[in-house]
Amino acid sequence: MHALGLFLALAARAPAGTPDPEGVLTLDAVLTRALEEAPPVTSAKAQANVVRSRIDIADAASLPSLDGVLSTSALASNGLSLLSTSAQCSAADFASSAAAACGEGVRANGDVGVSLEARWLIFDFGRTAESVRSALLSANAADADVHSTSLQAAVAAGTSFLALSGGLALVDARKQIVDERQRLLEVAHGRVAAGAASPIEETRAQVSLETAKVDVRTAEAAAADAAASLAIALGMDPTKPVHIEPPEALHVDAEPAHAADLAEQRRPELASWRLRVAAAAAALASARAARHPSLAATASAGAELNGDVTPGATLGEGARIGASFTIPIFEPQTSAAIASAEAQSQVVQAHYRQAALAIRGEAARAATAVLSFSAALAAAEQLQEQADDNYRQAVGRYQAGAAGSLELIDAEAQQSAAVLSVIDARFRLEGAKLRLMAATGSLPR
Numbered sequence: 184m185h186a187l188g189l190f191l192a193l194a195a196r197a198p199a200g201t202p203d204p205e206g207v208l209t210l211d212a213v214l215t216r217a218l219e220e221a222p223p224v225t226s227a228k229a230q231a232n233v234v235r236s237r238i239d240i241a242d243a244a245s246l247p248s249l250d251g252v253l254s255t256s257a258l259a260s261n262g263l264s265l266l267s268t269s270a271q272c273s274a275a276d277f278a279s280s281a282a283a284a285c286g287e288g289v290r291a292n293g294d295v296g297v298s299l300e301a302r303w304l305i306f307d308f309g310r311t312a313e314s315v316r317s318a319l320l321s322a323n324a325a326d327a328d329v330h331s332t333s334l335q336a337a338v339a340a341g342t343s344f345l346a347l348s349g350g351l352a353l354v355d356a357r358k359q360i361v362d363e364r365q366r367l368l369e370v371a372h373g374r375v376a377a378g379a380a381s382p383i384e385e386t387r388a389q390v391s392l393e394t395a396k397v398d399v400r401t402a403e404a405a406a407a408d409a410a411a412s413l414a415i416a417l418g419m420d421p422t423k424p425v426h427i428e429p430p431e432a433l434h435v436d437a438e439p440a441h442a443a444d445l446a447e448q449r450r451p452e453l454a455s456w457r458l459r460v461a462a463a464a465a466a467l468a469s470a471r472a473a474r475h476p477s478l479a480a481t482a483s484a485g486a487e488l489n490g491d492v493t494p495g496a497t498l499g500e501g502a503r504i505g506a507s508f509t510i511p512i513f514e515p516q517t518s519a520a521i522a523s524a525e526a527q528s529q530v531v532q533a534h535y536r537q538a539a540l541a542i543r544g545e546a547a548r549a550a551t552a553v554l555s556f557s558a559a560l561a562a563a564e565q566l567q568e569q570a571d572d573n574y575r576q577a578v579g580r581y582q583a584g585a586a587g588s589l590e591l592i593d594a595e596a597q598q599s600a601a602v603l604s605v606i607d608a609r610f611r612l613e614g615a616k617l618r619l620m621a622a623t624g625s626l627p628r
Contacts, residue, residue, distance in 0.1 A: 210430040213344045213417065214337045214626060221336035222418050224329065231325035241318040244311045247303035252485070257293040298485025305506075308475035313468040320462035327455035334451065336416070338621040342614055343413035348429050349610030350406030356602050357399040364392040367591065370582060384588040391592060395599075433616040435625075437553040439546075442623050446546035449624030453542060456535040463528040470524040473517045476510045542622075549619040556612040563601070563608040570594075570601035 218224065304311065371388040374380040411421040419425070436442065447453060484502040511517065577594035580586035620626050 207426045207428050208344070208413075209428045210341060210344055213340050213413070213427075216417050217337040217340035218333040218626070220418055221333070221340060221416060223336050224333050227329045227332040231322070231329050234325040235322040238315065238318040238322055241311070241314040244307075244314070245304055247301060250300045250302075252298045252300055253296070254298075255293075255295045294487055296485055296487035298483055300483040301481065303480045305478045305480055307477040308472055310469050310472035310475065310477070313465045313472055317462045317465035317469060320458050320465060324455045324458035324462060327451045327458060330451035331455065334621050334624065334626055337626050338617060340413065340416040341617045343409060343416050344427060345430070345610055345613050345617065347406060347409040347413050347425070347427055349606055350402065350409045351427075352429075352606050352609075353603065354399065354402045354406055356606060357395065357402045360599050360602075361392065361395045361399055364388070364395050364595070367578070367581075367595075368392050371588065374584070379584055380588070387588045387592060391595065430613065433613055433620070435553060435616045435619050437550045437557070437619065439548075439550040442546040442550040442619060443543040445623040445625070446542050447539060450542050450622075451624060453535070453539055456531070456538050459531050460528075460535050463524070463531040467521070467524040467528050470517070470521045473514070473520065474511055476508060479507050479509070481505050481507060546619070546622040549615065549622040552615040553612070553619050556608065556615045560605070560608040560612050563604045567601040567605050570598040574598035 368385070368388040368391075371380065371385045375382050375385045410425040413419075413427075414421040414423070414425055482502075482504045485500070487501075574594045574597070577586060577591050581588070581591045
């Protein structure tokens with residue numbers, strides 16, 4: 184059988200005991216679920232929500248503020264007024280109630296006040312606007328990070344899916360080898376019983392059969408591990424069975440230069456870095472705007488109870504409205520903030536250039552890997568055809584008594600290795616295609 188056809192025939196066999204077609208996972212379903220619901224994706228979405236909340240924090244500086252103020256104070260004095268505007272005071276005055284007017288004696292005063300104070304920033308020459316813009320760009324960058332995390336989760340889940348698909352195909356291939364070796368054991372038993380072969384041939388056939396059975400159990404264990412890995416990648420219970428539908432071959436453009444260009448255009452990581460570069464520039468502009476003047480409107484209204492020992496207590500109410508124009512003259516913290524923002528902007532730009540180069544290289548390598556694995560699969564298929572032909576001839580010669588068991592065992596080993604090589608090459612090729620799709624940002628959103 185042609186190697187690719189053998190793989191598809193084996194993989195197309197649905198797992199036994201599948202109760203509901205809706206419970207069977209396809210590659211598209213796995214990728215979609217991983218893009219939306221994989222644990223790393225939900226975590227990245229939560230982090231993006233945190234970053235987006237900073238937009239409101241930055242915008243709060245432009246909104247009016249209202250404060251309630253409760254104040255109290257007390258004053259006590261005893262002494263002579265050196266700057267009195269009154270006439271000369273006599274000694275008799277100091278002994279009388281006129282002493283307060285002459286600035287001599289004990290004086291006590293206290294007050295309690297309550298007020299509302301409002302402030303509204305009217306214009307600060309772009310400081311708040313740039314701060315809000317920086318926060319918005321950072322939030323968009325966080326959204327791009329979510330997309331990047333989704334791609335990584337989809338690749339991990341898709342790779343696990345392909346590993347499980349290849350593992351199940353390997354189990355089926357191993358079982359077919361067991362069936363074939365069981366048939367050859369019966370042939371060897373008949374030849375020994377007829378005296379046409381020595382008992383050692385039956386022993387060799389029995390050992391070959393038992394070895395094939397061990398290989399089946401090993402393949403089943405590997406498939407179970409792949410199923411658990413797929414469940415974990417999708418956030419499912421790894422203790423429950425996973426049923427999949429064998430995937431069709433993926434179609435990609437494996438030209439390295441084209442893949443690198445697509446990656447630079449589509450990869451969310453680069454979109455995130457471009458947004459971070461813009462956010463850093465906005466943060467720098469906001470820091471520099473701290474040197475600009477600001478205009479604010481102010482208003483207050485309140486009541487105050489004032490108590491004095493001599494005249495008694497008085498109650499007053501008042502309201503005030505005004506505006507303030509603030510011009511920064513010297514603020515060392517502003518200069519330090521500007522220097523820090525400039526350095527951060529340079530760091531982000533350097534990271535963007537480095538990420539662009541790395542992503543282009545990753546896409547080019549992924550495309551090259553697809554080409555290499557395509558060639559490897561073609562070679563494996565050709566070898567499979569030769570091994571199948573050699574095995575058929577060896578079986579015919581053995582059954583006709585023209586060949587011994589050693590020749591048959593050697594042909595069996597070559598044919599089995601060729602079958603497994605095709606399955607492995609097929610899995611590696613599809614995995615390389617999936618990685619190329621992710622490297623160029625081509626997976627479904």
